[in-house]
Amino acid sequence: MKEVIQRKLAEMEREHALKILFAVESGSRAWGFPSQDSDYDVRFVYIHRPEWYLSIDDKRDVLELPIDEVLDINGWDIRKALKLFRKSNPALQEWLASEIVYQDDLGFRDELIRLSSDLFSPKTAMHHYLSMASGNYRKDLQGDHVKSKKYFYVLRPLLACEWIKQNKTNPPLLFQQLVSEMVSDSALKREIDELLRRKMAGDELRMEPRIDVIHEYIEGSLERLTKDAKEFTDRRQDYTPVLDSVFRRYLQTAWQT
Incomplete structure (x- = not known):
C-alpha cells in the first residue's frame, strides 16, 4: 500500500505543479489501534512555485483526492500549515509525530519538529x-x-x-x-x-x-x-518572523530559485 500511496502523491505533484514537503499517516494507524479494514488517512504539506503566491486573489490552500473505502488523502499548502502551526494546531502537531512516513523531502518536517515544543500551547x-x-x-x-x-x-x-x-x-x-x-x-x-x-x-x-x-x-x-x-493560560512568543523565514527559505529550496 505504501507504493500505491507514493504513486498517488507523485501524480498530485505532476497534476498540480507542486512539491510535497512531507506526507504521513494519521488516524487509527498512526495512533496504534488499526482494525484489519481500517482505511489509510494520508496527510501532507505541499508548496507551489513562487509565482503561485504572487496574486491579488486568494487561492484554495487545501488539496484532496476523492475519498474511497481504502484511501483518504488530503493536504495543506505550506502557508496554511505554517499559520496553523503558529497557533499550535494539534492536528499538525500529530502529523509531525507520526512514525508512518510516506514522503519527507528537503528537511521541512524536521525543521517543524525542532520548533514544535516552542510553539506548543x-x-x-x-x-x-x-x-x-x-x-x-x-x-x-x-x-x-x-x-x-x-x-x-x-x-x-x-x-x-x-x-x-x-x-x-x-x-x-x-x-x-x-x-x-x-x-x-x-x-x-x-x-x-x-x-x-x-x-x-x-x-x-x-x-x-x-x-x-x-x-x-x-x-x-x-x-x-x-x-x-479553564486554568490553562497561553503566553507564547510570537513566532511569525521565524515562520516567515521558513516559508521564504523553502520557496527557494524547493524550486532552487
Missing part, C-alpha cells in the same frame, strides 16, 4: 482534545448498547488531556503509550487492553452492552478535565 491542545472527547462521547456512546470501537475515539483524547495536564507537553501519538502511562486503575486498564486486543485482532466490535468501568472513567474525566482546562 497546552491550552490549545487541552481544549482541542477535550472537545473531541466530549463530542464523540455524546455522539457515539449513549445508551445501554454502544459500538465498542468508538470507545477509542473518546479515550485517546481524554488520555491526551491527562498527559497535557500532567506534563504540559505534546502527548504521545500512540494510544498504547498513553494507556501505559496515564491509566493506573487496574480494572480500567484491563478492559481497555482487552478492547484493544479485540479490535486489532479483527473483531467487528459492533453494538455491545456498555462497559461500565470505561463509562465511569469517561464521565468522571470529562467533568474533571473541563474544570482543569
